[in-house]
Amino acid sequence: MSEADANKDLLEALNSVNEVKIGDVVKGEVLALDDNKQVIVGLEGTGVEGVVPFKELSTKPGEDIEESIKIGDVFDLVVISKIGSDKEGGSYLLSQRRLEARKVWDEIEKKFEAGETITAPVTQVVKGGLVVDAGVRGFIPASMIEDHFVEDLNQYKGQTLELKIVEIEPSENRLILSHKEIVKAQREAKKAETMAKLTAGDVVEGKVARLTSFGAFVDLGGVDGLVHVSEIAFERVDKPSDVLKVGQTVKVKVLAVDPEKERISLSIKQTLPQPWDQVAEKVAEGDVIEGTVKRLTSFGAFVEVFPGVEGLVHISQISHKHIATPNEVLTSGEKIKVKVLSVRPEEHRLGLSIKALEEKPAAGVSENKKRRPAAKPTISNAPEESTGFTLGDLVGDELKKNDK
Template identity: 85%
Template structure:
């Protein structure tokens, strides 16, 4: 080869050498390993070498790099910076890990722009939230984990969560994610599905979600229905917390559904046996039983003898002595013993007496008391509430008058 040809080939070779720039993606061939700390690579098409620290290689922590990568392997690298300077153009710091991270950022950006979600495992619990591995480091603030306050974040460690991309800034390695948005979307979808299925009259199971003074909210699966305090039990309930606990499984009957307002009215007591259905088995005429005074009226006292079952002690059956109102001798909430005079479960009526358990006054005193009685309270008492017919009551008064004659 002539000298002219040699110069020509050298000139063409020099002209074919690409210039290495920071940020460029280049191909590097592994030439050697230096002190088990970095790989020496030749940058193809440049005639210069670069170094790739082991931490910049895409190898899992703890793995032996020299067993994963061999001399002669060729892979893509990104130019991080220039180190040193010599006639051949110097050496360059290269990274395989950062190149792959750049690809991940590009993919995440595309998903962000398309409104898509990503899935990532939680790798670390830190102050203020969770760290996830999305190919790059992502962060979920504590306020964006669930749609309610979470006290212990450690329960999420190791879990893979579906996440919405809230903020992305590759140049600052900032990726802010939210699981709360996913939870809310799932809850709304589940709520709509549940509301569409529910109908008045359905009997379903749910879990007590929260308690208030006026009732209990029961989770039916994405929808919370209200059991008003009056629908918890047949007996009077002062506070829902007296008989229910948060998290308790309960059976409820659907009273009404309003899909537009997302309101569901429920009843627990309507899933329970009707109290009056068991009265004839537990109570018979002539029985002496204990009860609680629930209400006092002008014509008598209503006494609860079984949960949800009240009987009437007419004012004439409270005492042998004349009383103007039941309040004179009874108080609401008082425990008393009564004798059963009549039982009519089908009419939800129970006639009771207190004076039947008391000793009668002597005959003279009885006549005097009877003479002083007025029949106004008897005449005004509603027949369906007393457990006695008006004829019975008037008959008793006539009999007393005959006795006096």
């Protein structure tokens, strides 16, 4: 090598010190660990040293740095700042933690641009949302946790959530994430799957999600179906909340599925035993049972004797007395005792009687029987001497009147 070439190599080696700039990624070899809680490193290819504070090392919480880092270890570092001005003896402040954070930011940015999601554990619950560790600090606003209001956020601490990247700004260490978007996407996918496999006639299980005045919404796994109040039970249900509770598991029959409107009609009562199937086992002709008057018509009263089973008390079987309409003596909702006259379960018919349980009135004129009209006057058959007129006189006078 000529003297000129040697001088050129030396000059390039000296100038290389100036090439270390803020933000550069360099390799540092561990030279020592000093008492100021920092690692002294030599920067490869520069001939200068740098320091890495313990807090700038990528160590796990509780890890003993003096045992995990050994003399001679080499790792990548990012230059944070210059310490001192002496060209030959100067040193730099370096960080391993920030370099790894930069790599994480780069990865997150790539996923953000590709529309991919990330997973991260919840490390802290703060006012207004959740803090997660995504390699860097991420924040989930409370409004972006679920697709519904969440009162207690502490339940999420320690959970690992799948998250959509909403906003990213590495220069400001700003990373806004959303779990709500994931929940909505999962719900829609599950809804479509459930809708596709449900058909009318299926009997499935679900959980009561909501109760309204007109029925109950049952969660079938990502999609809700409606049980109209008339399909909850065979007996009359005034309010769904009287017989059902939110969270209750119920068996339902699918009545209809409308994929376009995303509507599912369900029935609970059609999964229950038919009331009329057991009537013959519960009652026989001649039995006396109690029931509730449900409906009054011009020809009689319908009385519910078992849930979903109504029998007819014909108007002629209501009372021994004459009545024009059943509501003269009965009211809807009234509890009464009746005698069973006939049982025909296959026809859903039950003949009942009220008057069969009442004592028959004694023979005679009924109090409410209409009084007969008085008989028309007739010509007396009394002897002529008792009236003072003869039959000829009476007839003659009538004939004279007609001649006039």
